[in-house]
Amino acid sequence: MVAVSKKGLCTLDALLVLFMISFISVNAIPEYYMEERCINNNIINLATETHEAVRLRLTRNPAYTRNINCVMVIQPPPGKKLIVRFNELDIQQLQTGQCLDALVAIDGQDQASARLLQGTPQQICGQSRPAQAYVTQQGPLLLRFASGQTNVARKGFDLLITAYKDGPCASNEYTCNNQRCINENLRCSGLDHCGDGTRPCLLTAEAMAGIAVGGALLLIIIIAVIVFCVCRHKRKTNFSEKAHAHDNRRNGYEPTVVQGESIKINGNNVRGVVY
Numbered sequence: 466m467v468a469v470s471k472k473g474l475c476t477l478d479a480l481l482v483l484f485m486i487s488f489i490s491v492n493a494i495p496e497y498y499m500e501e502r503c504i505n506n507n508i509i510n511l512a513t514e515t516h517e518a519v520r521l522r523l524t525r526n527p528a529y530t531r532n533i534n535c536v537m538v539i540q541p542p543p544g545k546k547l548i549v550r551f552n553e554l555d556i557q558q559l560q561t562g563q564c565l566d567a568l569v570a571i572d573g574q575d576q577a578s579a580r581l582l583q584g585t586p587q588q589i590c591g592q593s594r595p596a597q598a599y600v601t602q603q604g605p606l607l608l609r610f611a612s613g614q615t616n617v618a619r620k621g622f623d624l625l626i627t628a629y630k631d632g633p634c635a636s637n638e639y640t641c642n643n644q645r646c647i648n649e650n651l652r653c654s655g656l657d658h659c660g661d662g663t664r665p666c667l668l669t670a671e672a673m674a675g676i677a678v679g680g681a682l683l684l685i686i687i688i689a690v691i692v693f694c695v696c697r698h699k700r701k702t703n704f705s706e707k708a709h710a711h712d713n714r715r716n717g718y719e720p721t722v723v724q725g726e727s728i729k730i731n732g733n734n735v736r737g738v739v740y
Contacts, residue, residue, distance in 0.1 A: 494654060496520040499610060499621075503535035512542040517628035517648040518658060520552070523610060523621025529566075533612040538574045540605045541628040547606050548645070548660045549582065549599040553623035556590040557612075564590035566612040568622060573603035582606065589622075598660025600629075627651065627658040639665045 494516050497509060500523060511517050519539070523529050541547050549570070557565040567588035572580045581587065582599050606626065627647060630638075634646035641647060641659030651658050653666035 494518050498522050498525045499535055500524045507537045510540045511628045519626050521624045528618045529621045531612055531614050531616050535610050537608045539626050545628040545630045546604055547601045548627045548629050550625045551594045554594045555592050555620040557617045557619050558591040564588040569609040571607035572601050574605040574607050
């Protein structure tokens with residue numbers, strides 16, 4: 466068995482923390498907020514993302530604001546289309562069903578187009594999350610959201626948008642039950658990228674949640690060990706400094722005040738202070 470020093474253990478823990486942070490940042494599906502991106506950067510190109518999928522929410526705040534007029538375009542990689550799933554829907558609607566605020570989904574990226582995303586109504590609102598997934602025929606997806614002049618306590622929406630192509634699938638893709646092909650790095654994300662409930666990962670959602678909790682606990686333990694190592698190092702440093710000062714006093718390096726006497730040191734009379 467290889468012996469590891471305490472200093473080496475602390476260094477190893479620090480490296481593990483850095484690795485886990487980098488692993489989480491690399492494997493996390495990008496998440497964007499429409500309110501923040503629609504002004505200067507309203508195009509999301511999945512060909513340049515770390516994953517061929519994004520989560521798009523209307524706002525990061527508890528409720529969206531009034532007078533929003535926002536347009537965004539999501540572009541798939543070349544040769545692919547998009548699957549759109551609603552994780553959450555919470556947009557103001559009258560009891561009659563009329564939309565006061567609304568999301569519009571256009572198949573394509575032409576703002577002047579009237580081609581709605583197949584299966585979606587002309588205006589999307591309310592709180593009933595659509596159970597089905599929607600797919601683009603043109604490739605890109607254009608989303609337009611508008612809110613009225615009244616502030617409401619509504620969250621907006623939370624969309625999962627995934628690039629896909631029809632089979633046969635390549636070696637870097639997995640096959641859905643509906644024969645759609647999804648990038649392999651999305652296999653065990655715990656999300657339904659296929660849009661048909663396919664579970665391509667051997668782990669269940671509960672197992673994925675357990676792993677996530679276990680990973681979080683492991684991260685907390687590692688951070689606690691690092692804090693312990695740092696505190697221990699500080700205590701050892703303080704102890705060494707005190708011990709060094711004590712040795713100096715024992716060896717006569719600390720000044721000593723002598724009241725009213727002259728002491729001869731190296732043949733010279735010194736009065737008051739002796740080093």
